[in-house]
Amino acid sequence: MITVTSAQLSSWLALFVFPFVRILAMIASAPILGNKQTPVRIKIGLSVLLTIIIAPTLTVQPNIDPASAIGFLVIIQQLLAGIAIGFTMRLIFTAIEMAGDIIGIQMGLGFAIFYDPQNSSYTPVIAQLLGILAALVFLSMNGHLIMLEALADSFRAFPVNSTIPAAIALHTLASWGGSIFSNALQLSMPVIGALLISNLALGILTRSAPQLNIFAVGFPVTLAIGFATVMLLLPHIIPLLENIIHSSLGTVLRVMQLFGKS
Template sequence: MISFTSAQLNLWIAAFLFPLARIMAFIATAPILSNRQIPNRVKIGFGFILTVAIAPTLNAPVDIEPGSASGMFVLLLQILVGVAMGFAMRLVFTAIEMAGEIAGLQIGLGFASFYDPQRASFTPILAQFLGVIAALAFLTMDGHLYLIAILAESFKTVPIAATPPSAHAMHTLALWGGSIFAFALQLSLPILAALLITNLAMGILSRSAPQVNLFAIGFPITLAVGFIILALSMSYFAPLVDQFAHNGLDTMQRITQQMKR
């Protein structure tokens, strides 16, 4: 007859529950994995599979009961670590979508928006287009595998314990959040520069030939110039996505290293 004590039961629950909390929080916030088009059952099942694969390699805290106050505190810490890691990588795709939104407004596509299931709201079409291209490029470079590898490595860098993360790691995450504006500007700068020159040319034209109806020809010109520059700059889009993705992965590793006091 197989018998076990309550201490052994608490140890088994803790060895599975705490890693599961971090993994599920990461899946809920990380790009690609958190896509709303993926059914929740698939996400939960994928989280359980990762936990089953990772949990046996970890040293569970033997002095923490999952149902105690300290156990709930550790559970919240694991959720915080997972959310911070996933959010750091999510900002890269937010910057790309922000670049598409800025460029779309300048081109004149601000009125053209579709329902985005990822955000559960209406998003400009150019932002959705760049977001889909970035997601495909990220999958092509095996970015999702790097995400899982960094997640598994985080359990060694930040072991499961009742020690809160350092404020320096949160400060790094805040600074990284501010960098999305610089990334978005870098991506949309060719279109913004070309449209600025186009608007200056049309302004000079309106002064030299007041009889020209700029309201009739201005929108087709800006639309055509914007699409031409977008088509020409797409060859440089994949290297920028690769650079931003590696910056995001490096930031994830740096945040997990700084969380350890």
């Protein structure tokens, strides 16, 4: 007759619940996997499948009961860790969409907005273009698989225990959030430079020929130069996107390692 004690049942439950919370939090907050169009059942099912695969390779403190106060704190800890991983990856697409916003405003396309079902908001058309391009690059370089690999490695860098996360990890995460502006500016700088030169040329032309209607001439010229610069920029954006994606994956592991330093 097989007998199971309450201690064994609690340890088995802890071995499943704690990793499941981190995995589910990561999938819910990560790009592509965490889109609002993805059904909740698929997110939960994928989290359960990954937990079944990853959990046997983990070690959890046997004295942690998921129903206890310490177990509740560990669940909150795992929730924060999963959100930190997904948030770090999502900042890539936020920076790219911000670059598209800057480019669209500089080109005079601030009024050309469409509904973005991914973010449930209205987004300029250039931002949607760069966002779709970033998603395709992310999938083509197996970024979703690399992200899952980083999730599995996070359990080694920051194992499931009752250790209080270090505050420096949150500081590192906030510093990576500041990279939105630098990455967005780096992506949009060529278009900003080209449009600045064209605006200076239009300003000189207006001064030399005051009878010229600058609104009738400047808007088509700005659009043409903007689209031409974006077209020339697209082949060079892909290596930059790959560099940003690899940097974010490195940041994920660094944040998890700092989480484990109490």
